[in-house]
Amino acid sequence: MSDTWLAAILWEQEGLITMKRKFETDILFLLFAVLIFLSSVFLVLTYGTGAYGAVKKLSAENANDKLILSLVSTKIRQADEKDALSVISFGGQNAICIKEEYDGFFYQTLIYEYGGYVRELFFESSQSETPEEAGFLPADGQELFSSGTLNLKLVSPKLLLIELQENNTIRRLYAGQKSEGQWSDG
Numbered sequence: 001m002s003d004t005w006l007a008a009i010l011w012e013q014e015g016l017i018t019m020k021r022k023f024e025t026d027i028l029f030l031l032f033a034v035l036i037f038l039s040s041v042f043l044v045l046t047y048g049t050g051a052y053g054a055v056k057k058l059s060a061e062n063a064n065d066k067l068i069l070s071l072v073s074t075k076i077r078q079a080d081e082k083d084a085l086s087v088i089s090f091g092g093q094n095a096i097c098i099k100e101e102y103d104g105f106f107y108q109t110l111i112y113e114y115g116g117y118v119r120e121l122f123f124e125s126s127q128s129e130t131p132e133e134a135g136f137l138p139a140d141g142q143e144l145f146s147s148g149t150l151n152l153k154l155v156s157p158k159l160l161l162i163e164l165q166e167n168n169t170i171r172r173l174y175a176g177q178k179s180e181g182q183w184s185d186g
Contacts (some may be wrong), residue, residue: 091138
């Protein structure tokens with residue numbers, strides 16, 4: 001009887017040892033599965049954040065470009081009067097020149113690109129005075145937007161092509177005059 005009893009105890013201990021090993025194996029497998037899951041989550045979040053950042057940057061650049069072209073076209077539409085609009089050379093590049101008269105005084109507004117910014121320069125002048133004759137330099141204009149290159153080309157006497165080039169993207173806007181006037185070159 002004692003041999004049976006001893007055999008039963010040994011068999012029970014072996015069973016407990018086997019169950020303990022199985023339990024340890026199950027825990028290790030579970031920990032490994034959790035580690036794989038957490039690694040996957042981390043990788044998805046890391047790549048997702050990078051993709052989101054790229055989309056956000058591209059969206060901001062597109063919005064900035066559209067805003068620049070919208071500003072320029074609005075200024076042109078507001079000043080669409082006979083002989084009020086011209087393209088002049090200012091600081092070695094083309095600038096949109098808007099001539100206006102308020103209470104008997106003449107003013108000019110220039111829109112141009114200088115130093116990586118679209119700028120606006122508003123000043124009082126005689127009717128035929130150039131910005132250089134009035135003592136202004138391209139750096140004197142108010143920085144409106146950070147931009148690429150702003151190119152202005154007269155397509156016809158009543159049509160101006162405005163190109164905004166940034167990186168490898170070119171956005172074009174055609175601005176026409178509806179008034180009796182026409183775009184003048186200087």
